[in-house]
Amino acid sequence: MISKVGAILWKDILSEYRTKEMLGSMVVFSLLVSVIFNFAFPPGSELMREAAPGILWMTIIFASLLGLNRSFVYEVDKGCLQGLMLAPVDRNVIYLSKALVNFIFITLVEVLVLPVFSIFFDLNVINSLLQIFLVLILSTAGVAIIGTLFSAISVNTRSREIMLPIMYFPVFIPVIFGAVQSTKAILQEQPWSVIWGWLRIVIAFDVIFLIVALLTFEFVIEE
Amino acid sequence: MKFLLVLFISFVGLVSHTSAQVARLVHYQGMLKTSDGSHFTGAADLYFSIYQRPLSETPIWSEQHKNVEVKDGHYEVLLGSQNPLNLSFYEYFLEVRADALGVKGPRIPIAGSGYNFRLKFLFAAYTIVWLALFLYMLSLARRQKKIIAELETLAKVRTRAEATK
Amino acid sequence: MKATTSTNRAVVLLGGALLVAMIINLYLIFMLAPEERSMGQVQRIFYFHVPSAWVAFLAFFVVFIASIFYLWKKDRTYDMVAYSSAEIGVIFATLVLITGPIWARPVWNTWWEWTPRLTLFLVLWFIYLAYLMLRSFVEGEERAARFAAVFGIVGFLDVPLVYVSIRLWRDIHPSPVIAGGEGSGLHPDMKLAFFFSLFTFTLLFGFLLIYRFQLQKSTIAVSEIKKQLAY
Numbered sequence: 001m002i003s004k005v006g007a008i009l010w011k012d013i014l015s016e017y018r019t020k021e022m023l024g025s026m027v028v029f030s031l032l033v034s035v036i037f038n039f040a041f042p043p044g045s046e047l048m049r050e051a052a053p054g055i056l057w058m059t060i061i062f063a064s065l066l067g068l069n070r071s072f073v074y075e076v077d078k079g080c081l082q083g084l085m086l087a088p089v090d091r092n093v094i095y096l097s098k099a100l101v102n103f104i105f106i107t108l109v110e111v112l113v114l115p116v117f118s119i120f121f122d123l124n125v126i127n128s129l130l131q132i133f134l135v136l137i138l139s140t141a142g143v144a145i146i147g148t149l150f151s152a153i154s155v156n157t158r159s160r161e162i163m164l165p166i167m168y169f170p171v172f173i174p175v176i177f178g179a180v181q182s183t184k185a186i187l188q189e190q191p192w193s194v195i196w197g198w199l200r201i202v203i204a205f206d207v208i209f210l211i212v213a214l215l216t217f218e219f220v221i222e223e
Numbered sequence: 224m225k226f227l228l229v230l231f232i233s234f235v236g237l238v239s240h241t242s243a244q245v246a247r248l249v250h251y252q253g254m255l256k257t258s259d260g261s262h263f264t265g266a267a268d269l270y271f272s273i274y275q276r277p278l279s280e281t282p283i284w285s286e287q288h289k290n291v292e293v294k295d296g297h298y299e300v301l302l303g304s305q306n307p308l309n310l311s312f313y314e315y316f317l318e319v320r321a322d323a324l325g326v327k328g329p330r331i332p333i334a335g336s337g338y339n340f341r342l343k344f345l346f347a348a349y350t351i352v353w354l355a356l357f358l359y360m361l362s363l364a365r366r367q368k369k370i371i372a373e374l375e376t377l378a379k380v381r382t383r384a385e386a387t388k
Numbered sequence: 389m390k391a392t393t394s395t396n397r398a399v400v401l402l403g404g405a406l407l408v409a410m411i412i413n414l415y416l417i418f419m420l421a422p423e424e425r426s427m428g429q430v431q432r433i434f435y436f437h438v439p440s441a442w443v444a445f446l447a448f449f450v451v452f453i454a455s456i457f458y459l460w461k462k463d464r465t466y467d468m469v470a471y472s473s474a475e476i477g478v479i480f481a482t483l484v485l486i487t488g489p490i491w492a493r494p495v496w497n498t499w500w501e502w503t504p505r506l507t508l509f510l511v512l513w514f515i516y517l518a519y520l521m522l523r524s525f526v527e528g529e530e531r532a533a534r535f536a537a538v539f540g541i542v543g544f545l546d547v548p549l550v551y552v553s554i555r556l557w558r559d560i561h562p563s564p565v566i567a568g569g570e571g572s573g574l575h576p577d578m579k580l581a582f583f584f585s586l587f588t589f590t591l592l593f594g595f596l597l598i599y600r601f602q603l604q605k606s607t608i609a610v611s612e613i614k615k616q617l618a619y
Contacts, residue, residue, distance in 0.1 A: 146542070153535045157525040166521060167539060170514035171546045177553035201553050208545055216538045219459050276497060341430040341494045348433045348490040352440070352483055356592070359479055363599055370606040377613045384617065 004089050008097035012071075013104070022070045023105055030063040030113040034120055052121040053183035057176060059113070061143070064106045065165055068147040071098050072155040091218040095148060099213075103144035110136050128186045131195065135186065138202045139179040145206060146171060149213045152220045178202035248303040249333065251317070254296045257324055262296030270320040271302055277316050277330050284308065399598055406591050413588040416581040433491040435581055439589035440483045441505065444512065446593060447477025451519070452544035455537035467533040468608065470540060471523065472600035476593060478516040484509050504554045511550050515543040529611070 037055045041048040114132075118125040125132055147168060154164040182198040251271075255263045268289045272282035286306040291298050302308060302317075316330035417435045454470035457463070488506050489499045500506070519539055526532040 149538070149542070153522070153538065156531065156535070157522065158527070159525060163522065163525055166514075167518045170511050170518060170550075171542060173511055174546070174549040174553040177557055181557065197556060198553075201549060201556070205549055208549070209542065212542055212545060216459065216541060219534050220538055222534075344490050344494050345430045345432055348487045349436070351486055351490075352436055355479060355483055359476075359596070360599075363596075363603060367603050367606070370603065370610055373610050374606065374613075377610065377617065380617060381613070 004093045005097045005100070008089075008094065009100050012097070012101040022067055023108060026063045026067050026105070026109045027112050029066060030059050030109060031116060033059045033062060034113070034117050038120055048121060049123065050184075052117075052123055053180045053187065055121070056114075056117055056183065057139070057179045059117075060106070060110055060140075061172070061176070063109055063113075064102075064140075064143050064147060065168070067105050067109075068102060068143075068151045068168075069155075069161060069164060071102055071148060072151050073160075075155075091221055092214050094221065095152075095213060095217040098152075099144045099148040102148055103140055106140050106143055107136065110140065123187060125187075128189070131186045132183065135179055135182050135199065135202075138199060138206060139175050141206045142172070142175040142202060142209070145209050145213055149209075149217060149220065152217065174201050174205050178205070248301050249308060250299065251302050251333075252297070252299045253319055253328075255293050255298055255319075255321060255324075256296055256326065258326055263293050263321075263324065264295055265293060266290045267293050267298075267321050268323055269298070269300070270322065271300070272318050272320070273333075274316045274318065274330060282318070283315075399595070399602075402591070402595050402598065406588070406595050409584075409588040409591055413581075413585055416577075416584050421578050421581040422575055430491060430494050433487055435585045436589070437484060437487040437491060438582070439585045440480045440487065441509065442586055443589050443593045444477050444481040444484055444509070446590065447473045447480065447597075448512065448516070448544055448547070450597070451477065451540045455540035455544075458533065458537045459541075464533070464608065465605075467537065468601055468604040469597075470537065471533075472597055472604050474516060474519050474523075474536075474540070476596045476600060478513065478520060480593075481509055481513045481516055485513060502554075502558070504551065504558055507554050508547070508551050512547060515546070519543060529608075 034055070037059070038048070041051070114125065114136075117123070147164075150167045150171075151164055154160045154167060157163040178198045178201045182195045182202075185195045185198065255267060255269070257263050268287065269291050270285065270287050272285035274282050284306060286302060286304075288300050288305075291300055315333055317333045318330045319328040320326070417432055421432065421435070423429060423431075450473040451470045454466045454473065458466035458470060485506070488509070492501060492506075493499050519536055522539055523532050523536050526535055
């Protein structure tokens with residue numbers, strides 16, 4: 001099964017590598033949003049540094065919505081999905097590969113945006129790089145897990161661009177809390193127990209919804 | 224549907240039963256204890272101030288009552304007798320100070336212009352709940368009627384279609 | 389159509405019981421329950437604010453169970469139950485969000501506080517809304533039912549996670565105003581009024597659910613017949 005997941009994964013990565021469409025737009029969007037948020041605060045204010053974790057994650061989430069929408073649009077519009085389903089693969093293989101693709105791309109965007117962000121908002125990220133990466137990985141996993149499932153649904157709706165955020169935002173709140181608060185705790189150098197308190201919620205979210213997604217994806221995909 | 228209306232009307236009667244009078248003066252009865260906890264007896268200068276929130280800094284109203292007679296800790300004053308109480312809000316927090324004794328009471332919630340304002344909220348909430356449920360049941364009933372009418376016309380169309388076969 | 393006469397009877401009986409319960413409930417809330425010491429009469433909102441919240445949760449739980457059964461058994465009836473329950477649940481959630489601020493204003497001097505319950509209800513309301521929007525934005529009824537079922541399952545499992553995260557957040561930023569204290573040491577008459585109100589609202593939910601379910605059943609029947617006649 002790993003090879004099957006790998007095959008679909010490779011196909012998506014390859015097609016993106018050729019156009020760099022999605023990745024490019026996500027990165028540009030994130031940078032733009034960071035700059036604009038910068039203008040919303042008085043220059044060099046404490047307020048900005050306090051709000052930085054929140055702004056960082058809002059930026060990542062909005063950018064990832066761009067990417068998530070893409071993951072199924074081509075499949076449905078060009079009929080590739082039927083092709084995928086005709087192949088003798090378990091439905092969950094499709095889900096896992098799509099989720100992994102999203103995870104990889106969003107993580108890539110985060111890695112590119114984080115240094116720029118820490119410069120803009122004057123954050124000391126280097127000291128706690130490992131912890132921040134942990135938060136990034138866990139939260140992006142949540143984005144990929146729920147986002148892939150929901151975009152498979154929303155791509156079949158009438159106004160797909162609006163349906164994904166409407167489904168996604170309320171459900172994603174625990175991870176938003178977890179990511180923002182743990183990032184804030186890391187930057188404020190609070191004890192590990194505080195950070196872990198928030199990360200626990202994100203991990204629970206990831207585990208629960210990975211299981212749910214694996215159980216229900218076939219119902220979303222079937223014709 | 225109709226019974227909701229009946230209940231709604233019956234509520235109006237209940238509201239008038241529980242309503243209270245409006246007050247511009249507040250008759251306040253309090254306890255005055257000295258810093259060691261014993262009940263004070265004698266004459267005290269009491270300073271009353273009202274705040275909008277438990278922790279606000281500036282009072283929105285204040286009044287000083289000199290030589291208030293205190294018997295075994297108990298006293299009563301008429302707030303608003305010197306400085307008119309014209310509070311149009313909902314709930315306030317009263318603080319009593321006796322500077323000579325060096326005591327200051329905790330902030331106590333009191334009602335603004337009597338409980339009448341609060342009653343408006345109760346009434347509003349109740350009305351909205353009943354109105355919402357009533358309207359929902361009305362819409363259900365209307366949709367039901369529409370569906371039944373549709374079913375009847377469809378049944379007629381179907382019998383006609385089968386007759387012409 | 390023959391089944392409807394017996395179910396109609398059940399509905400009428402339930403409706404009658406509901407009417408009696410409502411009248412008793414009103415008496416208990418407004419005549420028997422004593423006035424609360426610190427909040428005054430406005431505290432009586434509690435007797436229908438909290439039961440509304442209970443019904444909103446109950447309705448969502450029904451959506452959850454019905455969604456699971458629908459995906460499992462593929463029986464359309466479960467989907468009809470889910471849809472009906474969601475519609476009723478969103479109404480009660482809206483009522484919670486309206487009566488909450490109305491109660492908060494005279495008691496806390498502010499319309500909104502990010503208390504755990506109100507915030508959770510705001511999120512719950514949005515999840516309900518997304519569920520209902522999903523239903524109407526998807527073409528093909530069977531598809532809409534499937535998608536909605538998946539979303540219903542995800543949404544319900546999300547609610548406890550949301551609550552936990554809000555609570556943790558509130559522990560860091562506690563509310564600065566005096567809390568209502570509605571649960572602390574209730575007078576026995578108040579307890580009676582509250583629990584009876586809970587019972588009445590549950591009865592109301594059941595009644596509305598059956599009513600709405602029958603409507604949904606008829607609606608589906610109509611569209612089925614239309615499809616048949618189109619051939």
